[in-house]
Structure formats: structure tokens, C-alpha cells
Amino acid sequence: MHTDLVAALDIGGTKIAGALVDGDGTLRVRVQRPTPAREDSETVMAAVAEVLAELSASPLWGRVTALGIGSAGPVDAAAGTVSPVNVPAWRDFPLVERVRAATGGLPVELVCDGVAIAAAEHWMGAARGHDNALCMVVSTGVGGGLVLGGALHPGPSGNAGHIGHISVDLDGDPCPCGARGCVERIASGPNIARRALESGWLPGPDGDATAAAVAAAARAGDPVAVASFERAAQALAAGIAATATLVEIDIAVIGGGVAGAGEVLFAPLRSALRRYATLSFVQKLTVAPAVMGNDAGLVGAAAAAFAARVAADGAVSV
Amino acid sequence: MHTDLVAALDIGGTKIAGALVDGDGTLRVRVQRPTPAREDSETVMAAVAEVLAELSASPLWGRVTALGIGSAGPVDAAAGTVSPVNVPAWRDFPLVERVRAATGGLPVELVCDGVAIAAAEHWMGAARGHDNALCMVVSTGVGGGLVLGGALHPGPSGNAGHIGHISVDLDGDPCPCGARGCVERIASGPNIARRALESGWLPGPDGDATAAAVAAAARAGDPVAVASFERAAQALAAGIAATATLVEIDIAVIGGGVAGAGEVLFAPLRSALRRYATLSFVQKLTVAPAVMGNDAGLVGAAAAAFAARVAADGAVSV
Structure with a gap:
């Protein structure tokens, strides 16, 4: 239904997963790193950046039009920041701005991990x-x-x-x-x-x-x-x-x-x-x-990105 | 902001109130009857009909484009029925259909009384x-x-x-x-x-x-x-x-x-x-x-009617 793709990040206290997801909810590329949850904030961000670098090395990256993040909470979608309980170094960490910068300015949608799960189960589950x-x-x-x-x-x-x-x-x-x-x-x-x-x-x-x-x-x-x-x-x-x-x-x-x-x-x-x-x-x-199983967070982050894009341009439905 | 009006009904266990309400939330006409709460269902409906008859006798009635009802709950807005705990004769009573018939086919919006209060406080309070x-x-x-x-x-x-x-x-x-x-x-x-x-x-x-x-x-x-x-x-x-x-x-x-x-x-x-x-x-x-005081239910029923009209024709904002 979409010829374009979205990128998705699922950020938790144990792992940082990333994927390129198509309009049918299929993960076309999937990568993962352990979360260095006890390290300083830039070390955690470096793990996110590695995941993004690996995704952007895919030949499909050129078709990515938006990025969705489902993060351990609490998050502050209005401010674009996250403060995951289980990642102590990230308190009001400006994740949206950092991810946008790392991806050359893609639109970024941030939701709490529970919201991402709901998006996934509603979309495909x-x-x-x-x-x-x-x-x-x-x-x-x-x-x-x-x-x-x-x-x-x-x-x-x-x-x-x-x-x-x-x-x-x-x-x-x-x-x-x-x-x-x-x-x-x-x-x-x-x-x-x-x-x-x-x-x-x-x-x-x-x-x-x-x-x-x-x-x-x-x-x-x-x-x-x-x-x-x-x-x-x-x-x-x-x-x-x-x-x-x-x-x-x-x-x-x-x-x-x-x-x-x-x-x-x-x-x-x-x-x-x-x-x-x-x-x-x-x-x-x-x-x-x-x-939806273990990939629910990724599928849901993608759904949130697709939904935000719909809200922004009113043109596409998922 | 609106030159047209809506009619509002506030139906509780004690009183049945009605009003014609303008787009500024002003009650232009207000009428009231005691609720014959222990009587049979048609006696209760007759009290509603009297309130509507009194409203429709107003010279302003010709400008009424919709009607909102806030009723003691539970209600079933999808079915158009009400089952107020404190009006025992009304169980799944088809209030929307009856009010529509009594008003010559006006669009009718039904919400629970608590929802009406919220509409009133949000609109004007x-x-x-x-x-x-x-x-x-x-x-x-x-x-x-x-x-x-x-x-x-x-x-x-x-x-x-x-x-x-x-x-x-x-x-x-x-x-x-x-x-x-x-x-x-x-x-x-x-x-x-x-x-x-x-x-x-x-x-x-x-x-x-x-x-x-x-x-x-x-x-x-x-x-x-x-x-x-x-x-x-x-x-x-x-x-x-x-x-x-x-x-x-x-x-x-x-x-x-x-x-x-x-x-x-x-x-x-x-x-x-x-x-x-x-x-x-x-x-x-x-x-x-x-x-919002005692008229909150009426103002809120009016707000719900205005909002439903907006949702239906996408043309007006309150």
C-alpha cells in the first residue's frame, strides 16, 4: 500500500533494535545492539547511532520518509526527550533532535513503548x-x-x-x-x-x-x-x-x-x-x-511514524 | 459566532429542563418540568414532549438546526436509547427517535449527563x-x-x-x-x-x-x-x-x-x-x-449538538 518505508527504533533497558518497515508492517531490515544501560548518556546514544548507521547502509534507506521511536518511558513527546527508568544516564535526553540530526533531518515521531505496542496490535495484531x-x-x-x-x-x-x-x-x-x-x-x-x-x-x-x-x-x-x-x-x-x-x-x-x-x-x-x-x-x-511477539515495539514505532505522516500531510492511510 | 441556535434537553431524575441556546452559550429560552420519575414510560415522555412544545412555541424555534440531549445514564448513543438508573420505567427507551419525531426530524445528539457537564465546562467554564x-x-x-x-x-x-x-x-x-x-x-x-x-x-x-x-x-x-x-x-x-x-x-x-x-x-x-x-x-x-452551575447540563447538551453538527458538515466551529 506504501511504496515508501519508515525506519523504526525500539529502545529499552536491554536492547536497542532498529528496522526498516514497509506499509504492510513487514520488517525489511532488522538490526539490534545491547543497551549499555549503565553507561553515560553519550555511550547509550552511540549505540543508537550504530543502529541507525547500519540501517542507513541498506539500499532501501533511500525510500525511508520518516522515523518512529518507541522508547522505555517516561517520554516527553512534546519536548522530544526521554527519561527511561532503566537507563539512568538519560534524563530529559533530547533523543528526537539527536536522531533527526543522525538521519539527515527525517521527521521523527516519539512514543512510549506501551503506546508502540498498542499501535502494533491495532495495526497488525x-x-x-x-x-x-x-x-x-x-x-x-x-x-x-x-x-x-x-x-x-x-x-x-x-x-x-x-x-x-x-x-x-x-x-x-x-x-x-x-x-x-x-x-x-x-x-x-x-x-x-x-x-x-x-x-x-x-x-x-x-x-x-x-x-x-x-x-x-x-x-x-x-x-x-x-x-x-x-x-x-x-x-x-x-x-x-x-x-x-x-x-x-x-x-x-x-x-x-x-x-x-x-x-x-x-x-x-x-x-x-x-x-x-x-x-x-x-x-x-x-x-x-x-x-505481535518480540517485534511489536518495532512494528508499533513504524505504525506511529506512518500515522504521524498521515496526520501531517493527510494523504496516506495505513 | 452562530446565527442559528440549538435546542438542549437536560434529563435527570428530578427535573427535565429544556433551552434554546445560541453559539455564545447563552440560554435564550429556558423551560422546566419535574420528572415524573416513578410513573410509566409514556408519562415521562409526555413531560419531555411538553418541554419541547414549550420550546417550539418560541419565535426563535425556526432558527434551531439541531438538538442535544444530556441524560442521566447509562445511555446508549449508538442505539439512541436511555436507561437512567433513577427513572425505572425507562429501560432502553428510544429517546432519540421520540425526540426526533416530536421536533419534525431535527438531528439529535445524545450524551450522558456527565459528558454534557464536561462539554459545558470546556466550552464556557x-x-x-x-x-x-x-x-x-x-x-x-x-x-x-x-x-x-x-x-x-x-x-x-x-x-x-x-x-x-x-x-x-x-x-x-x-x-x-x-x-x-x-x-x-x-x-x-x-x-x-x-x-x-x-x-x-x-x-x-x-x-x-x-x-x-x-x-x-x-x-x-x-x-x-x-x-x-x-x-x-x-x-x-x-x-x-x-x-x-x-x-x-x-x-x-x-x-x-x-x-x-x-x-x-x-x-x-x-x-x-x-x-x-x-x-x-x-x-x-x-x-x-x-x-457552570445549574445550567451546565443544558449548555453542555447544546455544546454536544454544535460539536456533532461540526463533525457532520465540517463547516462551523464553536
Whole structure:
């Protein structure tokens, strides 16, 4: 549908990935570097520049008309800066300006990684055809992004959909963000594992005490492991129901490592959702596993770039 | 700015109000009937028809090009029906079709009353100039509406912004909606009064045990009364912070009887908001009292009608 391409960057605490993406969402070139997350800001930027240099060496580079960035948050899309929690040297780092300079002045669109995931699932994945959707990643943290009225809703700063840090338990445990009882504080992988251990669950002989191991124990019928996933599901359901009640989504797409637990998570989640999504206009809300996999961030950053280009020139649809 | 007018209906459990509204938001004609809320559905509709007949008797009626309805919810804007909790005879009542027929085929726009309030505050009130706002009514219930990206966000069914029924206390007290720990269950006027009474607050010699009496006691320094408002403020703050974290609003406008308590509510609300709105992109969030008063529903229904007309013909801006 497009003969031109966009470049995409997916910047996280572990890796910096880049791709050239066509209008069908296909990654035509893909490159990756580890994130030197503990180094100084210019060292991190140098890794980004290497990824861009490798992309621009492709014979396809001449067809690239825009660049999308999905970055670990928080970001400030208005200022063009990023302050990823897991990259301490980058605080208000002017990533948009630096990437624009490194690419000879391409238009650059910046969104938070959760927003990029939502763009990907809406464009090519489980939220396709849904005009109002929440897409989440439940993993080490809990992130998300929103599609409203058929379009991505990044919000003015590019961070909208940050469901991991809404409080569903206002007197609950302190969250590293400063609030209490946030969805992430209850439902992230490390918190599922912590709660199971605190309640007496014992890891197997291999010593694996991750949420994946708790999920395996839950599948085998361990009641403490089951209860820890049920509590995570309850918090996710309260957060998803709140989102639907506030902005009228009809589907919540859930990806990330914890979602890999499958029915251990999704069965209690569907059950809890019926208890929290009670008003008539949210009762048809469904949940579905994400389908876009590891490249969701790249595909979504590309989608955001295509969408921004559409908004700018009103000429192309994806 | 407009030479034409819109008609507006504000339908609640107590009154049915109607007006002809010009493009400056001025009510040129205003009429009202009590809602026969306990009568059968046709008796309620007859009261609406009387309001419309009175409006259409005005010499200004010939300049009316559209009609907006703000109704007690839930509503179903897609189906054109309303099911107000406090008007039991109206369940999936085809209000849009009936009003259209009664007005000779005017275009009719239906939104929930909270959405109408948001439209009014954004057009003429405390949210003017804010592209991203939550407007709330804290009264017998807790309702709300959203402005996102400079435009009203009613959602597909017209109910978006229903902040009263998001859970901020997932293990909390059962709410009549079926969920637990909803904002309304903690922060509405009746719940402020109930909590004060349960905690040992005694009404004065006049026997007034409403939230207004609790507010007066709080102003006089009664610690139980103060604590009940602080708890309401905490729940409102958690809900407002959740909304900002999800969709990036920069102001929450609060009206309704409970907001009339003034600093008894707003001081602890601002304090609690700092504890729950912690992420960088929501720290500038402010709260402000509503300014539109009793006619907010009518002005907002008119704003929704003007906005729908703009969306339909792309020709006029309000």
C-alpha cells in the first residue's frame, strides 16, 4: 500500500533494535545492539547511532520518509526527550533532535513503548478492527497504550495508557513510583513471584523463583501459586475495567512474559473482569492475548511514524 | 459566532429542563418540568414532549438546526436509547427517535449527563482552553466526562468519563453497581455522611445529617467530619490520578453539591493528588471548582449538538 518505508527504533533497558518497515508492517531490515544501560548518556546514544548507521547502509534507506521511536518511558513527546527508568544516564535526553540530526533531518515521531505496542496490535495484531482498545504488556513491569476512536491515543506527552501505575488499592503497598496499590505493584512478574514466596510457595529443585515458575506450579495445582496469579488477575481486571469505564474500550490485549502463563492468568482475569466491569456499556469488554511477539515495539514505532505522516500531510492511510 | 441556535434537553431524575441556546452559550429560552420519575414510560415522555412544545412555541424555534440531549445514564448513543438508573420505567427507551419525531426530524445528539457537564465546562467554564480535561460532578452520585485532544470524548455509547464507578479499592465495600470500592462508594455525599455517622459524628440540633452538615462540622474542626472528607478526597485523588495516567488530562474540574464544601474537600484533594499522581507526565495536573452551575447540563447538551453538527458538515466551529 506504501511504496515508501519508515525506519523504526525500539529502545529499552536491554536492547536497542532498529528496522526498516514497509506499509504492510513487514520488517525489511532488522538490526539490534545491547543497551549499555549503565553507561553515560553519550555511550547509550552511540549505540543508537550504530543502529541507525547500519540501517542507513541498506539500499532501501533511500525510500525511508520518516522515523518512529518507541522508547522505555517516561517520554516527553512534546519536548522530544526521554527519561527511561532503566537507563539512568538519560534524563530529559533530547533523543528526537539527536536522531533527526543522525538521519539527515527525517521527521521523527516519539512514543512510549506501551503506546508502540498498542499501535502494533491495532495495526497488525489482536486489536485489529477494534476502534477502542487497551493493549498491555505484563512483564517485569506493567505498561500499556490506548487506541480510541480508531486512532492511537499517545496523549500530549506520548505516555497515555500507563495502566501499570494507576492505583486499584488506595491503601495498598507502596509502589516505587511513589503511589500505593498500583496495578504493577500487584500484577507484575516479580510481584507475582514475591507474593507466592511470601505466602509459602517453594521453588523446585532448580531454584527457579520467577513468575514463570509460579505459573508452572499453578498449572500443577499448587494453591499458593494459583492464589498469587488470581490476585494479579484481580488487579489487572480492576485496572482494565477502570479503563473501559473511563474511555469505553471493548478489548484489552495482553502480552508480555506474564501473559505467557496462559489460562493460569486469563481464566481468573475473565472471571474478575465480570465482577469489576459492571456497567451496561462495558459488559461486552473482552480480553485477548497479544500476538505481535518480540517485534511489536518495532512494528508499533513504524505504525506511529506512518500515522504521524498521515496526520501531517493527510494523504496516506495505513 | 452562530446565527442559528440549538435546542438542549437536560434529563435527570428530578427535573427535565429544556433551552434554546445560541453559539455564545447563552440560554435564550429556558423551560422546566419535574420528572415524573416513578410513573410509566409514556408519562415521562409526555413531560419531555411538553418541554419541547414549550420550546417550539418560541419565535426563535425556526432558527434551531439541531438538538442535544444530556441524560442521566447509562445511555446508549449508538442505539439512541436511555436507561437512567433513577427513572425505572425507562429501560432502553428510544429517546432519540421520540425526540426526533416530536421536533419534525431535527438531528439529535445524545450524551450522558456527565459528558454534557464536561462539554459545558470546556466550552464556557473552568476547563476552557484545556485540551485534555476531566470534569466531574460529586453529589448524590459521582459522574464525569472527558475532553481529549481538544474535543469532547463521549465514547461510542456516550458514557465515557464514568469515574464514579472505577474501583480504587479492589477489596473495598460492595457498590450498588456490583463492583467494590468504586470512587462513588467512598466519595459521594451520602457516603461522606454515612462514614461520618458510623465513625461517631453527631448531627446538630436541626438533625441535618447530610454531607453539607458534615462539611460545616469539618469547617468547625470536628475531626471525624474532617476525616470523612479526607477519605473522600483520597478516593477522588486516586480516581483522578488514574484518569490522568491513562489519558493525560491536565485539569480536573469538580462540581456538584459536595464540591460546594470548598477547601474542606479541595485542600485534602490537592494533597492526596500529589501522593497518587506521581509520574512525570501527570505531576502538573491541577484541580479546580466547576463554574457552570445549574445550567451546565443544558449548555453542555447544546455544546454536544454544535460539536456533532461540526463533525457532520465540517463547516462551523464553536
